[in-house]
Amino acid sequence: MRTYFLSIGLLIFSLGQVAAQRSCYYTEHMGQQLSNNPSLSVEVDNIENFIQRQLTLATSSRLVGTTTIKIPVVVHILYHLPDENISDEKVYGQIDMLNKCYRRTNADTVNTPAVFKSRAADCEIEFELAISDPLKRSTTGIIHKYTPVSYWQANDQMKFSDQMGDDAWDSRFYLNIWVCNIRKVAGYSSVPGDVAAKDGIVIDYTIFGTNSSSGYELGRTAVHEAGHWLGLRHIWGDADCGDDFVDDTPKQRSYNIGCPTGSRITCNNGPAGDMYTNYMDYSNDACVNLFTEGQKTRMKALFALGGPRYSILSSHGLNAPLNSETPLPDEAPRWLHPQLYPNPATNELILDVAYDIRWVGKTLSVFNANGQLVIQTTIKSKIQKIDIQKLRPGLYIISARKEDDSYIKQKFIKL
Ligand SMILES: [Zn+2]
Incomplete structure (x- = not known):
């Protein structure tokens, strides 16, 4: 053999x-x-x-x-x-x-x-x-x-x-x-x-x-x-x-x-x-x-x-279905990119990454207009809240990156 x-x-x-x-x-x-x-x-x-x-x-x-x-x-x-x-x-x-x-x-x-x-x-x-x-x-x-x-x-x-x-x-x-x-x-x-x-x-x-x-x-x-x-x-x-x-x-x-x-x-x-x-x-x-x-x-x-x-x-795959329940169709997400709101914001920002759950677990950074890091945290959910109460009023940039080299880079204004 x-x-x-x-x-x-x-x-x-x-x-x-x-x-x-x-x-x-x-x-x-x-x-x-x-x-x-x-x-x-x-x-x-x-x-x-x-x-x-x-x-x-x-x-x-x-x-x-x-x-x-x-x-x-x-x-x-x-x-x-x-x-x-x-x-x-x-x-x-x-x-x-x-x-x-x-x-x-x-x-x-x-x-x-x-x-x-x-x-x-x-x-x-x-x-x-x-x-x-x-x-x-x-x-x-x-x-x-x-x-x-x-x-x-x-x-x-x-x-x-x-x-x-x-x-x-x-x-x-x-x-x-x-x-x-x-x-x-x-x-x-x-x-x-x-x-x-x-x-x-x-x-x-x-x-x-x-x-x-x-x-x-x-x-x-x-x-x-x-x-x-x-x-x-x-x-x-x-x-x-x-x-x-x-x-x-x-x-x-x-x-x-x-x-x-x-x-x-x-x-x-x-x-x-x-x-x-x-x-x-x-x-x-x-x-x-x-x-x-x-x-x-x-x-x-x-x-x-x-x-x-x-x-x-x-397999039952070719037998008549026994369950009349129909699975919901997969819907494309409302957004195909990250959403950041409200902008301008006072106390709290929302980062919505529901379109791609692979963002969860990635590091999120916030930089001020001088390029200094002022907040660093981990994205813990698809709708991530970011506390910005302690930031001084001004322009900031939020940034994150994942393995496939896609990245988030968005400006926001703190009032
Ligand atoms: Zn072959």
């Missing part, structure tokens, strides 16, 4: 290899998570051993006792600018594309090279927006939430409300997808086995859904990231002729970009060559069109009894 330990070594070795095209951040993210949390590698090993045991048992459909798996999905749309608040129609388009690719009903499957056609699989996995939330209330499965964060790093902060992101729904029962501005990164998936609060996939808003930016306009990034969420590796195994733990995908030297044609022979994989049309390569959206039977078996193995996705099969 292939051991996962070896692959982690190769993975760390390959971290310097930055994805140039699809810019999936899965491998780098996995390396970071493993170095931050040594116990995760044990869990990752356990999952790999579980998958390998399942693969020796039976065919994928027997493994899970059901033909088609339906995965309840919740999409968390985090927007700072209006463009980032993508429409529900965009989400429907993406879900549709996920289903087409995983059921192999998309029209461009005709482009699968003849040599690989017999290995191409209907994965018998489907995705559906949840209609019941974790409290069994009615839901569209789509959350639109304003955030004061203008862009995100691929470091999971978007998965936490106290970081101005949005908390995951119980990931034992839902696939969480966060759609937000992650700039140069197209997307990434959590590492199967990582903590539940981080479980899910993150996709940049520009390439979520179809008809997006050129080259990645067919929603295949979400197909690729869902593949990682379902235990798939990059087809080149994240190493020079690496192993993706799937028997019917050829070894290949590295990732492919653009839209290759003909046979590209690497790692003695002739005559068929690289499977650059596989969703787990980096080729353009219009040029990827298959998962293999081996990849399907690997994905479905996760749903076997005792597997990391087994609990999805008992």
Whole structure:
């Protein structure tokens, strides 16, 4: 049996290899998570051993006792600018594309090279927006939430409300997808086995859904990231002729970009060559069109009894809601910047930072017109009172700064 330990070594070795095209951040993210949390590698090993045991048992459909798996999905749309608040129609388009690719009903499957056609699989996995939330209330499965964060790093902060992101729904029962501005990164998936609060996939808003930016306009990034969420590796195994733990995908030297044609022979994989049309390569959206039977078996193995996705099969997310209470919609805050009032003031000033609770805990300074510090305190609440009774009449400046280099600098007059 292939051991996962070896692959982690190769993975760390390959971290310097930055994805140039699809810019999936899965491998780098996995390396970071493993170095931050040594116990995760044990869990990752356990999952790999579980998958390998399942693969020796039976065919994928027997493994899970059901033909088609339906995965309840919740999409968390985090927007700072209006463009980032993508429409529900965009989400429907993406879900549709996920289903087409995983059921192999998309029209461009005709482009699968003849040599690989017999290995191409209907994965018998489907995705559906949840209609019941974790409290069994009615839901569209789509959350639109304003955030004061203008862009995100691929470091999971978007998965936490106290970081101005949005908390995951119980990931034992839902696939969480966060759609937000992650700039140069197209997307990434959590590492199967990582903590539940981080479980899910993150996709940049520009390439979520179809008809997006050129080259990645067919929603295949979400197909690729869902593949990682379902235990798939990059087809080149994240190493020079690496192993993706799937028997019917050829070894290949590295990732492919653009839209290759003909046979590209690497790692003695002739005559068929690289499977650059596989969703787990980096080729353009219009040029990827298959998962293999081996990849399907690997994905479905996760749903076997005792597997990391087994609990999805008992989700209530697609059952009729039992609770008629409707959650209140998330409202954008009244202010999108700090408010300081009254101004001028006599005894007390109010600093309203409700739009971004990350200000709570930060140091607040008040300077006089000569630049001398006259008050220093900690912001203790979203609506912070500042006692200015002892200040002499005149002009003052209030100032604070937080880690992302955003700052407050406002003048006020003490009467
Ligand atoms: Zn990837």
